[in-house]
Amino acid sequence: MIAYAPYLILLLPLLAAVSIRLFLYPFPRISITVSTLACLVSFLGSIGLLLFGSSMGEVTAPALPWIEWAGLRANFGILGDPLARGMATLVSGVAFLVHIYSIGYLEKEPCRSRFFAELSLFVFSMLGIVLADNLISMFIFWELVGLSSYLLIGFWVERPAAGAAANKAFLVNRIGDFGFILGILGAWALFGTLSFADLPSRVAASAPGWAVTAVGLGLFCGCLGKSAQFPLHVWLPDSMEGPTPVSSLLHAATMVVAGVYMLIRVLPILEISQVTMMTIAWIGGLMTLLPALIACQQNDIKRILAYSTLSEIAYMVMAVGLGVAGPAMYHLTTHAFFKCLLFLAAGSVIHGCHEEQDIWKMGGLGKRMPFTALVTILGTLALCGIPPLSGFWSKDAIFAATAHSPGLAAVSMVAGFFTSFFMLRMILVAFGGTPKNDAARHAHEGSIFMTAPMAVLACLTVVGGLLPVESYLHFPHAEGHEAWTLWVSLVVALAGFVPAYHFYRHATQDPLSLPALRDKFYVDEFYRRVFVSTQDAFARLTDAFEGWVVRGFLVRGSGVVARASGQGLRLVQCGQVQVYAAVFILGVFLLIAWLWRQGVIR
Amino acid sequence: MEPIFFWVLAVGLVVSAIGLVAFRNPVTSAVCLVVTLVMEAALFVTLEAYFLAVVQVIVYAGAVMVLFLFVIMLLDVKEEARQRPPWAKVVWVVAIGGGAVFGVPRIASLFPAAAKTLHWEQGKGGGSAAELGRLLFSSYSPLFLATGVLLLVATVGVVVLCRKDPES
Amino acid sequence: MNFAEITLGHYLALSSVLFLIGLAGVILRRSLLIMMMSLELLLNAANLALVAVGRFQGLPDPQVAVFFVITVAAAEIALGLAILVAIFRIKKTTAADQLASLRF
Numbered sequence: 001m002i003a004y005a006p007y008l009i010l011l012l013p014l015l016a017a018v019s020i021r022l023f024l025y026p027f028p029r030i031s032i033t034v035s036t037l038a039c040l041v042s043f044l045g046s047i048g049l050l051l052f053g054s055s056m057g058e059v060t061a062p063a064l065p066w067i068e069w070a071g072l073r074a075n076f077g078i079l080g081d082p083l084a085r086g087m088a089t090l091v092s093g094v095a096f097l098v099h100i101y102s103i104g105y106l107e108k109e110p111c112r113s114r115f116f117a118e119l120s121l122f123v124f125s126m127l128g129i130v131l132a133d134n135l136i137s138m139f140i141f142w143e144l145v146g147l148s149s150y151l152l153i154g155f156w157v158e159r160p161a162a163g164a165a166a167n168k169a170f171l172v173n174r175i176g177d178f179g180f181i182l183g184i185l186g187a188w189a190l191f192g193t194l195s196f197a198d199l200p201s202r203v204a205a206s207a208p209g210w211a212v213t214a215v216g217l218g219l220f221c222g223c224l225g226k227s228a229q230f231p232l233h234v235w236l237p238d239s240m241e242g243p244t245p246v247s248s249l250l251h252a253a254t255m256v257v258a259g260v261y262m263l264i265r266v267l268p269i270l271e272i273s274q275v276t277m278m279t280i281a282w283i284g285g286l287m288t289l290l291p292a293l294i295a296c297q298q299n300d301i302k303r304i305l306a307y308s309t310l311s312e313i314a315y316m317v318m319a320v321g322l323g324v325a326g327p328a329m330y331h332l333t334t335h336a337f338f339k340c341l342l343f344l345a346a347g348s349v350i351h352g353c354h355e356e357q358d359i360w361k362m363g364g365l366g367k368r369m370p371f372t373a374l375v376t377i378l379g380t381l382a383l384c385g386i387p388p389l390s391g392f393w394s395k396d397a398i399f400a401a402t403a404h405s406p407g408l409a410a411v412s413m414v415a416g417f418f419t420s421f422f423m424l425r426m427i428l429v430a431f432g433g434t435p436k437n438d439a440a441r442h443a444h445e446g447s448i449f450m451t452a453p454m455a456v457l458a459c460l461t462v463v464g465g466l467l468p469v470e471s472y473l474h475f476p477h478a479e480g481h482e483a484w485t486l487w488v489s490l491v492v493a494l495a496g497f498v499p500a501y502h503f504y505r506h507a508t509q510d511p512l513s514l515p516a517l518r519d520k521f522y523v524d525e526f527y528r529r530v531f532v533s534t535q536d537a538f539a540r541l542t543d544a545f546e547g548w549v550v551r552g553f554l555v556r557g558s559g560v561v562a563r564a565s566g567q568g569l570r571l572v573q574c575g576q577v578q579v580y581a582a583v584f585i586l587g588v589f590l591l592i593a594w595l596w597r598q599g600v601i602r
Numbered sequence: 603m604e605p606i607f608f609w610v611l612a613v614g615l616v617v618s619a620i621g622l623v624a625f626r627n628p629v630t631s632a633v634c635l636v637v638t639l640v641m642e643a644a645l646f647v648t649l650e651a652y653f654l655a656v657v658q659v660i661v662y663a664g665a666v667m668v669l670f671l672f673v674i675m676l677l678d679v680k681e682e683a684r685q686r687p688p689w690a691k692v693v694w695v696v697a698i699g700g701g702a703v704f705g706v707p708r709i710a711s712l713f714p715a716a717a718k719t720l721h722w723e724q725g726k727g728g729g730s731a732a733e734l735g736r737l738l739f740s741s742y743s744p745l746f747l748a749t750g751v752l753l754l755v756a757t758v759g760v761v762v763l764c765r766k767d768p769e770s
Numbered sequence: 771m772n773f774a775e776i777t778l779g780h781y782l783a784l785s786s787v788l789f790l791i792g793l794a795g796v797i798l799r800r801s802l803l804i805m806m807m808s809l810e811l812l813l814n815a816a817n818l819a820l821v822a823v824g825r826f827q828g829l830p831d832p833q834v835a836v837f838f839v840i841t842v843a844a845a846e847i848a849l850g851l852a853i854l855v856a857i858f859r860i861k862k863t864t865a866a867d868q869l870a871s872l873r874f
Binding site for chain 3: 752
């Protein structure tokens with residue numbers, strides 16, 4: 001029985017979600033308590049696994065049997081290797097902090113119970129991905145996470161923009177999942193197993209070829225969708241329509257990095273093919289630069305942070321593409337801390353300015369919300385990779401890996417330049433200067449529920465660099481640091497601050513105007529022109545078919561035919577007896593003739 | 603039996619039948635019908651069905667035709683007006699009738715039994731009352747009883763149908 | 771057609787001619803009374819055929835059948851004329867084409 005205890009970590013949030021949904025909607029306080037407690041217990045359980053597991057080696061709980069065929073075995077089990085345990089602790093810990101924050105952020109929201117139910121559902125799904133021991137159960141939780149994201153983005157159901165954004169997120173994810181499924185099936189066909197524990201041994205016997213490349217690229221498609229990399233990155237900025245706690249938990253710290261986690265899990269398959277690794281690395285590299293450029297011209301505080309998230313995830317993807325999983329996970333961990341912190345701070349700002357999200361309508365918040373300003377600065381420094389904060393160590397590990405690919409190194413360092421640029425722009429405009437409107441003038445800090453989690457995250461941001469992430473995860477360590485990447489990246493990042501300071505020190509409106517950047521390089525418009533309109537035309541065609549052929553011809557037509565034939569046959573009833581007699585006699589003669597023909601009458 | 607009897611009776615039968623159908627005056631038609639029925643009775647005699655011939659005259663030519671004439675006089679049915687022949691109906695009848703008239707002898711010739719000739723033989727298929735009665739009351743007695751009930755029902759039906767509505 | 775020897779075929783031919791004349795009367799005449807008299811003609815044609823066959827095959831049974839036919843015909847005429855009288859009382863006519871109200 002005790003052996004099944006690890007499942008509690010997974011199932012308690014599910015229990016919370018179900019009980020809130022079924023019984024507790026009218027009782028927001030009880031719902032909040034149930035949801036937060038479940039998350040806390042999951043966190044404590046994960047810590048327990050983390051600490052005790054390391055003394056016992058791998059911890060696996062017995063699997064629950066599900067699919068057991070001749071060729072395929074896919075059961076629900078928990079893979080308790082260090083990677084999973086560390087990730088589970090991270091996810092449940094950050095989720096717990098966001099739960100506390102949401103208590104303060106949504107205290108005036110009437111549908112709080114629903115929010116916490118959906119949040120618990122998300123925690124369950126995300127832990128499911130992290131703890132899954134084979135690709136199929138991971139895929140099931142993958143889809144569940146997509147569902148939770150849909151529900152949470154579209155939380156404010158009365159806003160059409162939120163609904164549209166939720167749809168977009170789900171549909172774009174679905175496209176990625178299509179490739180993911182193909183990859184899973186290919187992996188099964190090639191290697192005969194889908195279990196992460198068995199993969200390394202099976203894979204070692206394979207040779208590179210187009211099949212393995214295809215499988216690797218298919219699996220990468222899943223990452224493209226979930227982690228929002230090019231070309232499926234369009235949903236993440238729109239997902240900022242959801243409440244800020246959702247943006248911080250799902251779309252910064254945990255859900256979007258599920259793609260990276262999955263890639264690390266299937267790294268044995270990816271490593272066989274050079275083509276796959278190159279593709280992953282270069283897509284990652286390009287995606288570090290692209291969103292950084294776009295963010296330089298964005299005015300919504302959450303969108304700026306969303307684009308910076310895209311860029312940071314790209315760093316992780318690039319690291320996986322270069323074959324170094326350790327730095328990727330290291331950056332994943334530190335990114336979770338400072339990005340979540342930045343989003344919570346943004347939420348505090350929005351809350352303080354009474355739901356205002358445009359940075360040009362804020363201003364002067366540095367004096368009015370000093371704590372928020374301080375944590376934002378700390379988060380920014382970590383994000384830009386300034387020592388001694390955590391982000392510096394993790395980003396530097398990734399830069400070290402790019403030392404042998406000058407192209408990638410150049411791209412990612414230029415991205416670092418622009419990251420510094422737009423982050424300082426954001427801070428100067430929102431926190432510096434003078435208040436631009438009334439709401440900003442009367443801004444104030446949030447309640448203790450909002451400030452406490454930020455404080456915890458700020459501490460983690462500062463000291464996170466000391467966490468022994470890479471050694472704990474037992475990943476093969478790359479060669480020693482190349483000193484030149486460290487210095488060059490630091491100089492470039494610091495250099496990014498200079499032009500931002502110059503332009504935005506006292507700016508009341510944006511002195512730079514670059515339409516291509518502001519309009520996100522027109523990717524959305526391209527998609528709408530090419531894909532959405534063809535889909536629309538096809539939908540209109542099928543609608544016309546349904547209207548004319550099915551409804552008109554078949555359904556109404558059969559009615560018309562019945563009616564017409566009835567009207568026609570009515571004419572037989574003429575009322576004239578003699579006509580009836582004549583027809584009767586004719587019928588008798590025909591009958592006799594027919595019987596004669598049959599030989600019945602000899 | 604001389605063939606001449608048959609031919610005379612046959613011609614007379616057909617002529618009076620056509621007369622029945624053709625005359626516009628209902629009384630004339632009724633008289634033609636009487637003639638037809640009597641001719642038919644004579645034909646029954648040539649077929650040695652004596653009992654039936656008598657029954658035919660008594661019931662048909664006697665009772666039924668009297669009934670017809672009573673009704674004609676009761677309703678004071680007028681002579682039917684001359685009218686253009688209903689061409690559709692005529693075509694109908696000519697088609698069916700003509701086809702049948704030419705078809706029937708051919709059909710009849712297919713039956714070997716149709717070539718049998720008539721022989722006067724006493725007792726063979728005799729039409730005496732005794733013979734008929736024996737059959738009626740033994741093999742066909744249920745039908746006989748049913749016919750009795752039928753006649754009762756007809757009587758009651760006629761009385762009901764011809765009642766005038768009570769004035770009240 | 772053999773004029774000297776009278777065969778069963780002759781009787782049957784006569785019966786069918788009678789039948790057809792009766793049919794013509796039913797279909798072509800407008801007056802209901804004449805229609806009923808033509809109906810009698812039809813029945814008589816059938817009777818003739820029955821008796822002829824019975825005589826030529828040596829069977830007494832057709833004569834029993836004719837007996838029943840005559841009886842039922844009498845009953846049928848009685849009822850038919852009663853209905854005719856009832857209709858005439860209401861419609862004041864016995865023309866078949868004017869009694870066509872049972873139509874669509």
